Amino acid sequence: MSEIFIDGQRYEFEEGDDRGLLQFILDNGKEVPFFCYHPSMSAPANCRQCYVKVGTPVKNRDTGEYELDENGDRQIRWFPKMQTSCTTQMQDGMVVHTQETSDEVARAQKDTMEFILINHPLDCPICDQAGECPLQIQTYKYGPEGSRFEVKKQHKPKRVELGPRVTLDAERCINCTRCVRFTEEISETNQLTITSRGDKNYPITAPGREFDDPYSLNTVDICPVGALTSTDFRFKARVWEMNQTPSIDITGGKGTNIDLWTRDNLILRITPRYNGEVNDHWMPDAGREAYRRFNEKRFSRPAIKLDGDNQSKTSWNNAIETFAETLESNKPEDVLVIGSPHASVEENFALMKVFNLWGVSNFKFAPHVEEGAGDDLLLTDDQAPNTNGVKLLGYEESANIADDVKKAKVTILLTDELIDRGALSADDLKDTFSILMATNECETTKAADLVIPVTCIAEHAASYVNVDGRIQRSFPAKETKYTNRSLDLEMNQGRLDRFGTNFDNWRTEENKVDCVPAWEIMDKLAERIGLDVSFGPSREIMDEIASSISAFDGVSYERMDNEMGINLNPSTKQEATA
Amino acid sequence: MEETYEFTKEDLQEIETIKAKFPTNTAATLPVLWVAQRRFGHVEPAVQRLVAKTLELPESHVHGVATFYTMYYKERKGKYVLDVCTTTSCQLCGGYKMLHYLEDKLGIKAGETTEDGMFSIQSVECLGACGYAPMMQITNDVYVNNLTEEKLDEVIESLKEGEMPEFESVGMPLLEKRNI
Numbered sequence: 001m002s003e004i005f006i007d008g009q010r011y012e013f014e015e016g017d018d019r020g021l022l023q024f025i026l027d028n029g030k031e032v033p034f035f036c037y038h039p040s041m042s043a044p045a046n047c048r049q050c051y052v053k054v055g056t057p058v059k060n061r062d063t064g065e066y067e068l069d070e071n072g073d074r075q076i077r078w079f080p081k082m083q084t085s086c087t088t089q090m091q092d093g094m095v096v097h098t099q100e101t102s103d104e105v106a107r108a109q110k111d112t113m114e115f116i117l118i119n120h121p122l123d124c125p126i127c128d129q130a131g132e133c134p135l136q137i138q139t140y141k142y143g144p145e146g147s148r149f150e151v152k153k154q155h156k157p158k159r160v161e162l163g164p165r166v167t168l169d170a171e172r173c174i175n176c177t178r179c180v181r182f183t184e185e186i187s188e189t190n191q192l193t194i195t196s197r198g199d200k201n202y203p204i205t206a207p208g209r210e211f212d213d214p215y216s217l218n219t220v221d222i223c224p225v226g227a228l229t230s231t232d233f234r235f236k237a238r239v240w241e242m243n244q245t246p247s248i249d250i251t252g253g254k255g256t257n258i259d260l261w262t263r264d265n266l267i268l269r270i271t272p273r274y275n276g277e278v279n280d281h282w283m284p285d286a287g288r289e290a291y292r293r294f295n296e297k298r299f300s301r302p303a304i305k306l307d308g309d310n311q312s313k314t315s316w317n318n319a320i321e322t323f324a325e326t327l328e329s330n331k332p333e334d335v336l337v338i339g340s341p342h343a344s345v346e347e348n349f350a351l352m353k354v355f356n357l358w359g360v361s362n363f364k365f366a367p368h369v370e371e372g373a374g375d376d377l378l379l380t381d382d383q384a385p386n387t388n389g390v391k392l393l394g395y396e397e398s399a400n401i402a403d404d405v406k407k408a409k410v411t412i413l414l415t416d417e418l419i420d421r422g423a424l425s426a427d428d429l430k431d432t433f434s435i436l437m438a439t440n441e442c443e444t445t446k447a448a449d450l451v452i453p454v455t456c457i458a459e460h461a462a463s464y465v466n467v468d469g470r471i472q473r474s475f476p477a478k479e480t481k482y483t484n485r486s487l488d489l490e491m492n493q494g495r496l497d498r499f500g501t502n503f504d505n506w507r508t509e510e511n512k513v514d515c516v517p518a519w520e521i522m523d524k525l526a527e528r529i530g531l532d533v534s535f536g537p538s539r540e541i542m543d544e545i546a547s548s549i550s551a552f553d554g555v556s557y558e559r560m561d562n563e564m565g566i567n568l569n570p571s572t573k574q575e576a577t578a
Numbered sequence: 579m580e581e582t583y584e585f586t587k588e589d590l591q592e593i594e595t596i597k598a599k600f601p602t603n604t605a606a607t608l609p610v611l612w613v614a615q616r617r618f619g620h621v622e623p624a625v626q627r628l629v630a631k632t633l634e635l636p637e638s639h640v641h642g643v644a645t646f647y648t649m650y651y652k653e654r655k656g657k658y659v660l661d662v663c664t665t666t667s668c669q670l671c672g673g674y675k676m677l678h679y680l681e682d683k684l685g686i687k688a689g690e691t692t693e694d695g696m697f698s699i700q701s702v703e704c705l706g707a708c709g710y711a712p713m714m715q716i717t718n719d720v721y722v723n724n725l726t727e728e729k730l731d732e733v734i735e736s737l738k739e740g741e742m743p744e745f746e747s748v749g750m751p752l753l754e755k756r757n758i
Contacts, residue, residue, distance in 0.1 A: 183638075190636030195645045206630075206637035207623035 129226030163211030243494030253382030255466030332359030336408035341384030344462030469569025
């Protein structure tokens, strides 16, 4: 074990630890300001902000003993200049002073910051990054109180559309090259470069080329200033007005960990959340578009077909009553239950449990795979977030779901837009009474005889098993008509939620959807048709799944939260330990 | 329509020998950009793309390199590019006077090219020849030292004939004294 002294405190590290000094300092809960360094990419040390004072003990060459000074302390040979801690390798006995114990270092950081700020516009109040800007935060903490630069600042292009999703404000750029390194090292499309030099440089694509990288929006997240902004999200909301809820990406099979940012029960943006086992710091651009699904065209209130093909809204009581009457007037063997790889483990389980008890044995699901859509980063051929989950619950994979539907008199479908994705046609549902639990208005809801709105991933806590067999869960981010942020302990409260009242002009009731979780519908249905089943909150359903299905052995919400997801797949488990 | 550019066989051979000198193609970017600029007279985006394709490098990388160095011309220039130094020493010795004389003589402003495509004028930063101020450089090549209006007239005339002025060796003043 080697030792290192940081600000007079002794820390230990393994020999051969290839972490840079900066990462080691951060991992030990201390802080040194930095801009260009990113743990997942190479360290170019070009922002010069992470300066520390470093020295090594003097060793006697003959004896190999440390030389001591008159006080009996080790003699330290200081490096002639301050070092950028991100590129400094740790050595045994190294002594480090950060800005906390060295005025010299604090001064150096302050002066570097003054240089960085020379051409950076000081208009934080109108900048999109304000509130989550490392430059802003670190200037407050470590920066100079003012600038001695009295000349006109260098002006650069303000609204460069680098690509379909990313807009550049070149003036704000501090040329940390994080975005350039991202396209070189992570997405490997090499689409960005730094143009020109001196005070005229900023990142840009090659002339005539677009920044259309499928991961382009990650550069917006890692940009330490407001230079790269999301074309879609820029100037829509302030960070401190929103609240942030952890969730899972539902547009692919990878189960990318994400955060949902909400204000007044609208999801305004989606950003990746770090999970070293799944997605590191990144997410594909496609997943960020999903926020529209959570807000727009939501199915609210049950609907039923009364005359011909015209649906009309109906009451919850009537919906449950119709559901029950349909079941009672048909034999269980004529009922087909189609589970959904787009719905959670809990929803699929509740559905299966109720209909199993009713005597139904026909449980199918249609996988949603697009060959060639995946890559070796985060995109997968599997377009659904929970294919493995439905399989583990015992739903049978069906290559041709249309044939199964034709044989059934009653078809019960769970949140899967089968017609929209081409697995079924509207005609296939003509000869069967179809009951659909849906989140969004789509072609499939138009074709169904009875539509019951259910909560989407942004409105319930539920778990999903990704392509690698890892089970992870979501938290409710949006209120429905029947939930309340201040009562549900799983929900976050933002500033506006906590301090606002119902009469504030930024608050509306319109964004709350009239829907309930699928397991609550199953609970009501079971009660109506006289089955001895009931479902509590999803946390309890998961406990029930864990105790009744061996594949989910030992899974609980608590464990998923503490371990950032649990690997259910025994084969990959072995790989991980080997 | 954007013009398409192709390297000649000789160029490609030269590029191969350049590549052989370096461990990676990335390292060959600068010399190959020179080959391109000698051949086409500039490294416009289309030429940058050709270089990137030839070296199998990302276009963005070649663009970044080409824009970093001012001696690569990112747009079309005249046959002769007159870089007149206007940094301190030359400025004090009449650099701007020479620049304005040239501008009036050729009827263009600094940064522009004459209509016949013969001359471009640029006002540039220090070229490291402060001892012979004012001075200018012609197309990244010969220095013309101790400029006067008459000397400029001569140079322009000879360039119109297609003759580059000869390289002038100017000795160090101290050495000259010692030799006497």
